Amino acid sequence: SERRTFVTLRISVIGTGYLGATHAACMAELGYEVIGVDVDKAKLESLAAGILPFHEPGLPELLRKNVASGRLRFTDDYEDVAANADIHFITVGTPQRADSQSADLSYVDGAVDSLLEHITGDALIVGKSTVPVGTARRLSEKIAQDAKPGSNIAIAWNPEFLREGFAVKDTLRPDRLVYGLEDGRGLELLREVYASVLAQDVPEIVTDLETAELVKVAANAFLATKISFINAFAEVTETVGGNIKTLADAIGHDKRIGRQFLNAGVGFGGGCLPKDIRALQARVSELGLTQTMGFLGEVDQINLRRRDRVVSLASNMLGNELAGKHICVLGVTFKPNSDDVRDSPALDIAVRLYNAGAEVSVYDPEGNANAAGRFPRLNYVDSHQEAARNADLTLVLTEWQEFRDLDPNELGEVVASKMLIDGRNVLDRPAWREQGWVMTGPGEYFEL
Numbered sequence: 261s262e263r264r265t266f267v268t269l270r271i272s273v274i275g276t277g278y279l280g281a282t283h284a285a286c287m288a289e290l291g292y293e294v295i296g297v298d299v300d301k302a303k304l305e306s307l308a309a310g311i312l313p314f315h316e317p318g319l320p321e322l323l324r325k326n327v328a329s330g331r332l333r334f335t336d337d338y339e340d341v342a343a344n345a346d347i348h349f350i351t352v353g354t355p356q357r358a359d360s361q362s363a364d365l366s367y368v369d370g371a372v373d374s375l376l377e378h379i380t381g382d383a384l385i386v387g388k389s390t391v392p393v394g395t396a397r398r399l400s401e402k403i404a405q406d407a408k409p410g411s412n413i414a415i416a417w418n419p420e421f422l423r424e425g426f427a428v429k430d431t432l433r434p435d436r437l438v439y440g441l442e443d444g445r446g447l448e449l450l451r452e453v454y455a456s457v458l459a460q461d462v463p464e465i466v467t468d469l470e471t472a473e474l475v476k477v478a479a480n481a482f483l484a485t486k487i488s489f490i491n492a493f494a495e496v497t498e499t500v501g502g503n504i505k506t507l508a509d510a511i512g513h514d515k516r517i518g519r520q521f522l523n524a525g526v527g528f529g530g531g532c533l534p535k536d537i538r539a540l541q542a543r544v545s546e547l548g549l550t551q552t553m554g555f556l557g558e559v560d561q562i563n564l565r566r567r568d569r570v571v572s573l574a575s576n577m578l579g580n581e582l583a584g585k586h587i588c589v590l591g592v593t594f595k596p597n598s599d600d601v602r603d604s605p606a607l608d609i610a611v612r613l614y615n616a617g618a619e620v621s622v623y624d625p626e627g628n629a630n631a632a633g634r635f636p637r638l639n640y641v642d643s644h645q646e647a648a649r650n651a652d653l654t655l656v657l658t659e660w661q662e663f664r665d666l667d668p669n670e671l672g673e674v675v676a677s678k679m680l681i682d683g684r685n686v687l688d689r690p691a692w693r694e695q696g697w698v699m700t701g702p703g704e705y706f707e708l
């Protein structure tokens with residue numbers, strides 16, 4: 261409408277972590293007036309100063325530019341947020357609860373409660389966090405009960421599919437946009453928010469609240485299953501022989517299967533896949549369908565066994581005695597191009613080796629600080645050479661480009677013993693073996 265072409269959309273993004281900081285900066289980049297909201301004052305101060313408190317390629321530039329232009333600002337004051345934004349994206353965390361497999365929804369509820377205390381006029385609340393099916397419907401009832409008299413608040417769910425490491429690109433040019441709506445309200449505004457994204461032929465899926473919530477967890481459950489599927493075959497080839505990469509290539513040529521997410525390795529981790537498959541099982545069980553998502557329990561178990569496999573291989577390679585051995589761990593993040601160590605298989609393996617008595621030196625291009633925040637007792641160093649110095653065994657656990665490019669000769673000069681586990685199958689094994697390395701990796705039948 262004519263009015264909208266002259267009025268800039270006023271948006272808040274509540275929860276400025278990996279997802280929210282990205283979404284806020286990208287919304288400002290699209291030209292809107294954006295307020296980033298968090299309860300973590302240190303995070304807000306950093307963001308307001310244009311300093312991104314985590315690693316994400318391309319995002320520091322967007323943050324600086326949009327803070328400088330004044331389109332993007334940060335606050336913890338919900339009164340300010342309610343008065344100066346009309347569309348509120350909820351991007352707070354939904355981690356696994358400490359006492360169960362379920363998602364902890366207290367941050368989502370807290371954010372919505374804070375909004376309801378202050379909103380007095382028209383507003384649209386748009387959930388982006390990954391939540392159990394039924395959450396949006398419950399929040400809608402909460403809104404009906406608790407909203408201030410005179411206010412008019414609609415809710416929509418717009419799940420987020422961005423990948424850490426590609427977050428900006430995935431936000432500005434996603435594979436699809438999904439909005440779950442309650443009786444159609446919010447559609448016009450969401451189309452306006454995403455107009456320039458949709459203009460790039462991005463598919464738009466308009467649906468109900470439940471479907472939108474389920475699309476996100478279904479996607480993650482499928483991806484987790486795909487990874488565990490190939491890792492289950494890795495267990496077979498580790499026992500009988502065979503080449504897991506060739507197997508993956510061969511089945512991946514079938515377009516119905518596809519080659520992506522078929523890399524055998526140390527398994528998936530991070531702040532999404534593990535907790536999302538657990539929360540989905542828990543939610544579906546709550547609904548009375550106790551067997552329906554049972555296979556995801558297997559997916560989880562296969563995934564966790566990958567870590568056991570690396571720990572026992574390491575022990576075997578070191579003569580079944582880890583105490584006092586020097587182990588070099590290359591990579592602690594759950595994947596490359598991120599500093600995220602949440603539920604990282606690499607960090608878990610490093611800690612288990614340390615707990616078994618090994619001296620563990622760790623190097624990650626971006627993840628050292630976060631890992632040290634969780635497990636300060638590992639020996640964090642600033643280069644792969646330093647980590648490898650005098651190592652009895654080297655583990656490559658995250659497939660950073662720097663590790664893909666490792667030179668077997670160069671590394672061979674600093675280690676005590678040329679033994680290596682390539683946890684991500686990224687090194688050219690024949691070339692390394694030619695240089696005298698004893699090495700193995702996922703999917704390989706291996707005997708010392």
Ligand code: NAD
Pocket residue numbers: 274275276277278279280297298299300303351352353354367368370371374388389390391420421422423424531532
């Ligand atoms: P995060 O922990 O990095 O960020 C969450 C932020 O919310 C924190 O900064 C926290 O302080 C803030 N917060 C908590 N309660 C608040 C409140 N009441 N008001 C304001 N701020 C509050 O988490 P994340 O990785 O950004 O994930 C957020 C959500 O997005 C999760 O549901 C996650 O599953 C989903 N998601 C994440 C990704 C990803 O790649 N990280 C991708 C898609 C979806």
